[in-house]
Amino acid sequence: xxxxxxxxxxxxxxxxxxxxxxxxxxxxxxxxxxxxxxxxxxxxxxxxxxxxxxxxxxxxxxxxxxxxxxxxxxxxxxxxxxxxxxxxxxxxxxxxxxxxxxxxxxxxxxxxxxxxxxxxxxxxxxxxxxxxxxxxxxxxxxxxxxxxxxxxxxxxxxxxxxxxxxxxxxxxxxxxxxxxxxxxxxxxxxxxxxxxxxxxxxxxxxxxxxxxxxxxxxxxxxxxxxxxxxxxxxxxxxxxxxxxxxxxxxxxxxxxxxxxxxxxxxxxxxxxxxxxxxxxxxxxxxxxxxxxxxxxxxxxxxxxxxxxxxxxxxxxxxxxxxxxxxxxxxx
Ligand SMILES: Cc1cc2nc3c(=O)[nH]c(=O)nc-3n(C[C@H](O)[C@H](O)[C@H](O)COP(=O)(O)O)c2cc1C
Numbered sequence: 001x002x003x004x005x006x007x008x009x010x011x012x013x014x015x016x017x018x019x020x021x022x023x024x025x026x027x028x029x030x031x032x033x034x035x036x037x038x039x040x041x042x043x044x045x046x047x048x049x050x051x052x053x054x055x056x057x058x059x060x061x062x063x064x065x066x067x068x069x070x071x072x073x074x075x076x077x078x079x080x081x082x083x084x085x086x087x088x089x090x091x092x093x094x095x096x097x098x099x100x101x102x103x104x105x106x107x108x109x110x111x112x113x114x115x116x117x118x119x120x121x122x123x124x125x126x127x128x129x130x131x132x133x134x135x136x137x138x139x140x141x142x143x144x145x146x147x148x149x150x151x152x153x154x155x156x157x158x159x160x161x162x163x164x165x166x167x168x169x170x171x172x173x174x175x176x177x178x179x180x181x182x183x184x185x186x187x188x189x190x191x192x193x194x195x196x197x198x199x200x201x202x203x204x205x206x207x208x209x210x211x212x213x214x215x216x217x218x219x220x221x222x223x224x225x226x227x228x229x230x231x232x233x234x235x236x237x238x239x240x241x242x243x244x245x246x247x248x249x250x251x252x253x254x255x256x257x258x259x260x261x262x263x264x265x266x267x268x269x270x271x272x273x274x275x276x277x278x279x280x281x282x283x284x285x286x287x288x289x290x291x292x293x294x295x296x297x298x299x300x301x302x303x304x305x306x307x308x309x310x311x312x313x314x315x316x317x318x319x320x321x322x323x324x325x326x327x328x329x330x331x
Contacts, residue, residue, distance in 0.1 A: 004206055007321035008143070010136045010314055012209075014083075016121030016128040017090045022082035023132040025139060027318075028068070029327035030076030032142055039063045039138050045306040046134045053166035053176075053298040057087050059128075063135055081135045085128070090120035092294030098283045099290050103271030105211075110282070127211050127300065130307045137310020140317040143326055149313045151182035151305035154264070166299045173291075175270035177214075178301025182263055182308050184316065187250065189241050189258035191319040198254025199261070202319070206311035207265055212300045213308075215266035219249025234259070256319075265308055267301035 003011040007027050014021030043061040048054030061083055068079030097119055100106035105125040109117040117123055141149055157165035157176040169176035192199035204216050217223075224232050224247065234243035241258040250261035272292040281288035297303065320326040 004209065005314060005318040008140065008314065008318040008326075010133075012129055012132050012136075014085075014129060014132065015118045015123045016126030017085060017088040017093075017123075018118060018120075020082045020084050021129050021132045022066075022080060023136045025068070025079040025081070025136060027321065028074045028076075028079055028139060028143070030074055031327075032074040032139070033072055034065065034069050034074055034079075034139065034142075035072055036063050036065075038142070039135060042134050042138050042306050042310075043131070046130060046303055048297070048303040051302055052163075053170060054302050055295045055297045057295045059083070059085065059087050059131075061131055079139070081132070083131050083135070088121065089295070092292065093120050093122075095290070099279055099281050099288050101271050101290060101292055102277050102279050103268075121294075125211060127297070127303075130210060130303075130310075133210070133314075134306055134310045137306070137313045140310070140313035143317045144313055144320065147184060147186045147188075147316065149182065149184045149309045149316070151180055151308045151312075153301055153305055154179045154181050156299055156301055157269075162299075162302075166302070169269070170298045173274035175273050175296075175298045176301075177269040178267045178299060178304070180265050180267060180301060180305050180308050182261075182265070182305070182312055184250070184261035184312060187256050187258070187261055187316065188320075188323075188325060189256055191256040191316065191323060192251070192254045194254045199251045199256055199315075199319070200254065200263075202315045203263060203312055206315045207263075207308060210265075210304065210307050210311060212268050212270070212304075213265050214268045216263060218251055218263045220247045221249075221264065261312075263312075265304075267304050270297050270300050272296040 009026040011024040064082045066080040068075055068077045096106045156162040156178040159165045165176050200218050207213055232247045234245045234248050237244050243259055246259050250259045274291055276289045276291040278287055279290045
């Protein structure tokens with residue numbers, strides 16, 4: 001359903017053009033200092049800072065603590081954090097009820113929910129919901145310290161010249177994808193399980209919840225399939241498990257090995273583009289041309305790194321709790 005995790009559990013809620021989006025966090029230990037100001041930097045990163053290629057929608061993204069926080073500290077009860085949607089303009093979305101966007105979730109939403117889904121601003125499928133995920137990430141990152149999670153955009157449209165790739169796509173009324181790398185330092189060894197709860201499985205599970213993520217690789221990932229064992233094996237250097245290289249990306253046998261955790265995710269190009277594309281008019285069953293208006297990111301990947309950090313942090317906080325290594329935040 002819409003819930004992730006076992007000990008540190010989050011449930012995501014809301015729609016892009018409804019009153020709010022939000023996150024319900026269960027399992028956060030009591031005593032964690034939480035102030036709206038703690039969320040500002042990550043919220044700004046998710047907004048994209050107004051960079052060319054990011055949506056012109058400007059929400060204030062102020063977290064409203066509804067439950068579970070009292071006098072600036074978590075109480076141990078479930079924490080409900082809401083973000084109001086104020087900059088709502090649904091005018092471009094009437095059409096997608098009968099003329100679904102190619103590549104987006106319109107057709108599956110219409111089919112699965114029998115026409116009852118909120119289609120305004122892509123409803124529950126919208127990237128707007130990642131505001132809530134980023135909020136969970138802020139809390140999870142605090143719990144994880146001294147381990148640090150950081151992600152960045154390596155390239156857009158296959159090029160390290162990100163600005164140029166985005167500008168060219170925009171000039172063509174098109175969109176472009178990107179590659180995000182996430183690294184986690186100072187993670188203890190021993191997290192995860194050999195099979196279904198491997199660190200890779202759990203991170204992939206969380207990361208694929210982020211709309212528009214289409215691929216993930218850990219360490220050398222797909223490149224390893226083209227290499228030899230002698231090139232890929234990480235040689236053990238000390239009794240703490242430090243290795244001379246890190247082709248494995250910090251995981252062996254599904255379990256963190258104490259080296260840096262490294263993974264990369266592929267973000268697809270935004271589906272909603274101004275360039276006209278053929279789709280189907282579901283009322284007439286005839287082909288129809290669609291040019292999507294509204295406020296869209298030309299490059300979702302520009303805003304994705306902080307969302308990827310949040311997904312990874314939520315999983316790792318959960319794993320640390322399961323191993324009895326959290327909380328370490330008591331005053
Ligand atoms: C931060 C963020 C912003 C997004 N902005 C847009 C957007 O402006 N327009 C759009 O069509 N899709 C956008 N998306 C992606 C869609 O939500 C996503 O493509 C859609 O729900 C279908 O899911 P899928 O691409 O994973 O199949 C965004 C995703 C994220 C993570």
